[in-house]
Structure formats: structure tokens, C-alpha cells
Amino acid sequence: MSFNETEEQKALRAAVAELGKRYGYDYYVRKARAGEYCDELWQEAGKQGFLGVNLPEEYGGGGAGMTELAIVLEELGAAGCPLLMMVVSPAICGTVINRFGTDEQKQRYLPGIADGSFTMAFGITEPDAGSNSHRLTTTARRDGTEWVLSGRKVFISGVDVADAVLIVGRTEDAKSGKLKPVLFVVPTDAKGLERKQIDMELVSVDRQFMLFLDDVHLPADALIGTEDAGLMQLFAGLNPERVMASAFSSGIARHVLEKAVRYVNDRTVWKTPIGAHQGIAHPLAQIKIELELARLMMRKAAFLYDSGDDMGAGEAANMAKYAAAEVAVRAVDQAVQSMGGNGMTAEYGVASLIAASRVGRIAPVSREMILNFIAQFSLGLPKSY
Numbered sequence: 001m002s003f004n005e006t007e008e009q010k011a012l013r014a015a016v017a018e019l020g021k022r023y024g025y026d027y028y029v030r031k032a033r034a035g036e037y038c039d040e041l042w043q044e045a046g047k048q049g050f051l052g053v054n055l056p057e058e059y060g061g062g063g064a065g066m067t068e069l070a071i072v073l074e075e076l077g078a079a080g081c082p083l084l085m086m087v088v089s090p091a092i093c094g095t096v097i098n099r100f101g102t103d104e105q106k107q108r109y110l111p112g113i114a115d116g117s118f119t120m121a122f123g124i125t126e127p128d129a130g131s132n133s134h135r136l137t138t139t140a141r142r143d144g145t146e147w148v149l150s151g152r153k154v155f156i157s158g159v160d161v162a163d164a165v166l167i168v169g170r171t172e173d174a175k176s177g178k179l180k181p182v183l184f185v186v187p188t189d190a191k192g193l194e195r196k197q198i199d200m201e202l203v204s205v206d207r208q209f210m211l212f213l214d215d216v217h218l219p220a221d222a223l224i225g226t227e228d229a230g231l232m233q234l235f236a237g238l239n240p241e242r243v244m245a246s247a248f249s250s251g252i253a254r255h256v257l258e259k260a261v262r263y264v265n266d267r268t269v270w271k272t273p274i275g276a277h278q279g280i281a282h283p284l285a286q287i288k289i290e291l292e293l294a295r296l297m298m299r300k301a302a303f304l305y306d307s308g309d310d311m312g313a314g315e316a317a318n319m320a321k322y323a324a325a326e327v328a329v330r331a332v333d334q335a336v337q338s339m340g341g342n343g344m345t346a347e348y349g350v351a352s353l354i355a356a357s358r359v360g361r362i363a364p365v366s367r368e369m370i371l372n373f374i375a376q377f378s379l380g381l382p383k384s385y
């Protein structure tokens with residue numbers, strides 16, 4: 001692993017930064033407050049090949065890896081456009097389909113995911129299961145050659161803009177006990193699928209939904225992978241999910257840090273700019289250090305994942321996701337504080353990210369579940385649950 005990015009990676013970073021700058025935070029927040037999605041940005045990112053940079057070239061992707069996809073999301077976030085659906089559509093759904101789908105399924109879904117014309121949401125969380133996926137109750141039963149899916153999901157992002165949702169359930173034969181997941185592509189207009197938007201205190205273009213699946217009939221080839229493969233199919237999406245969650249949080253942290261630094265360099269209420277006071281400078285310097293550490297761990301996780309070391313990537317991806325979420329929360333908090341009253345205004349655009357920065361602590365996996373993982377697997381401590 002090199003600490004320096006390749007020329008291609010640098011060029012990708014610069015091109016995405018340029019795209020992000022053309023849209024920027026004002027565009028993003030205007031869309032979010034209007035209850036709209038950032039379609040123009042999403043489509044353009046797709047057309048330029050950024051959304052599918054991790055997917056194979058033969059299926060319309062860029063043939064690169066998670067390192068590159070993380071660069072895309074981080075740069076868009078740093079420009080003020082943190083796109084949660086990038087974690088979901090190309091990273092989780094794209095990876096699972098690419099690794100376990102048939103050639104026909106890859107042909108059907110991946111080119112659209114790559115160019116942004118087909119977006120896929122991901123539904124695992126359930127009201128009564130939460131962090132404990134082993135309690136999932138969404139169940140698939142066979143009906144001739146078809147599958148019939150019933151259950152409930154909660155907090156599913158982007159269903160309003162998605163063409164399909166990759167739903168995690170279990171078969172009737174494995175209805176209880178340890179989770180043996182099965183994954184189905186469910187079109188968002190499928191008969192029997194209803195959605196209800198959740199009222200969130202979040203300024204974001206990504207909205208969250210309850211999903212009600214009531215005897216949703218699906219063809220045999222809606223099943224991705226096999227019904228016997230067990231957890232491996234689900235685990236395939238976990239490392240990409242965590243690397244991308246790190247990129248999401250790192251982007252937010254960079255965005256607000258840059259705004260705060262610009263502000264404190266300029267604002268003078270005593271003899272010098274307020275950035276000269278250590279009470280203001282040191283917290284920002286600490287955030288810079290913690291941000292660079294988180295980004296370094298993200299790069300390590302992405303590198304290990306891209307080189308096929310799923311186990312090694314697991315520990316690094318969890319650590320990166322934790323570190324980036326923590327620094328994003330602290331960065332937004334400190335940016336608001338550094339700007340005084342202006343930190344609370346719409347004009348300066350940092351307080352709107354308070355809730356968004358906390359998403360990284362909760363989703364797709366909570367801070368506490370990451371600490372459980374590290375305690376158990378890195379430290380060898382016993383499990384409490």
C-alpha cells in the first residue's frame with residue numbers, strides 16, 4: 001500500500017472535486033429543504049462514470065475499486081454534497097450483485113447502477129430487530145417458481161428515488177434462529193409494497209421510509225445468489241458499506257473544517273483574527289489530525305478490500321467508520337462554535353449538518369456495535385449479547 005495516491009486517483013479526485021464545486025452546498029441544501037433529490041448531480045456523476053467507478057468495465061463500470069468509490073463520495077461531501085445513496089446503490093447493492101448475481105442479473109442491474117439511471121436502495125433494518133439482524137422476520141416463501149415476500153422494514157433511505165430495493169429477509173425454512181439471509185431485488189412499484197415516509201429531523205436530500213411488504217410476488221430470478229449461501233452474501237456488502245460510511249463522514253468533516261478555518265482567519269473582534277486564539281485554533285487543529293488519521297484508516301481498509309483481504313479489511317473498515325463518524329460529529333460541533341452566532345445561521349451553512357454528521361454514528365451500523373466488534377475480535381473480550 002502506498003501513502004501516495006496514483007496519478008489516476010489524483011485525477012479522479014480533482015475531477016470529482018470540480019463537479020462537486022459546480023453544485024456545492026447551496027445547491028444541496030436548497031434541494032434538501034425543498035424535499036427534492038439532487039437528480040442533476042446524481043445523473044451527471046453517473047454520466048461521468050463516478051458512481052460506478054468500482055464496478056467491472058464489462059458491466060458499464062470503471063473497473064477500479066472501493067478506494068476510488070470512496071474518493072468520489074469524500075470529494076462530493078467535501079464540496080457540501082454528502083450523497084448517502086452512494087453508500088447504498090453502487091457500494092452495497094452493486095457489490096453484492098457483482099459478487100453473487102448471475103451474469104444475467106449483472107447485465108440487468110449493474111450498468112444502470114453505474115451510470116446512475118437505475119438506483120437501488122437497501123433494506124435490512126426492521127422495527128423489532130434493529131441492530132440485531134438475527135431477529136429479522138421478513139420472510140420469503142415459495143409459490144411454484146415464484147417467491148412471495150412479507151415483512152416490514154424501517155429507516156430505508158432513498159426509496160422515493162430508487163427503482164428497486166435490495167431486501168434482506170429469510171426463507172420460511174430458516175424462519176427463526178441465527179440469520180440465514182436471502183436477498184431479493186424488489187422493484188419499488190411492486191404490487192404489495194407500500195412505503196411511508198418517516199418524519200426525520202435531518203437536512204438531507206435522502207429521505208427515510210417504512211416499508212410494508214404484503215405478499216409481494218417476485219420471479220425466481222429476483223433472488224440474488226442462493227438461498228443456501230448464508231451470511232457470506234450479506235457480509236460481502238459490509239466492508240464496502242463501512243469504507244463508504246467513512247468517506248461520507250470524512251467529506252462532511254472536511255467541508256465544515258474548511259468553512260470554519262476560512263471564517264476564523266477572517267473574523268477579528270480583538271486585535272487579531274479569532275483563529276489566532278488557541279481556544280479556537282487548537283480544537284480545529286485536533287480535528288485536522290483526527291480527520292487525517294480516519295482518512296488513513298479508510299485508505300487502508302479500502303486497499304485491503306480491493307486486494308481481496310476481506311478479513312483484514314473488516315477490522316480496518318470498522319475502525320475507519322468509527323473514527324470518521326466521531327471526527328465528523330466533533331468537526332460540525334466545533335465549526336458551529338467557532339463561528340459564534342453565525343454558526344447557527346443558514347447563510348454560513350454548518351448547523352444544518354449537525355444531524356447529518358450524527359448519521360455516521362448510527363447508520364449503517366451504530367458506534368456501539370462497532371465497539372462490540374473491536375472488543376470481541378481485536379481484543380478478544382467476551383460478548384455480552
Ligand SMILES: Cc1cc2nc3c(=O)[nH]c(=O)nc-3n(C[C@H](O)[C@H](O)[C@H](O)COP(=O)(O)OP(=O)(O)OC[C@H]3O[C@@H](n4cnc5c(N)ncnc54)[C@H](O)[C@@H]3O)c2cc1C
Pocket residue numbers: 088121122123124125126129130131132154155156157158202208359362363364365366367368369372385
Ligand atoms: C439517516 C438514516 C438512514 C438509514 N438508512 C438505512 C437504509 O438505507 N437501510 C437500512 O436497512 N437501514 C437504514 N438505517 C437504519 C440504521 O442502520 C439503524 O438505525 C441502525 O442499524 C441502528 O438500529 P436501530 O435504529 O434499530 O437501533 P437499536 O438497535 O434499537 O439501538 C439503539 C441503541 O442501542 C445501542 N445498542 C443496541 N444493541 C447494543 C449492544 N449489543 N451493545 C451496545 N449497544 C447496543 C445502539 O448502538 C444504539 O445506540 C438508517 C438509519 C438512519 C438514522
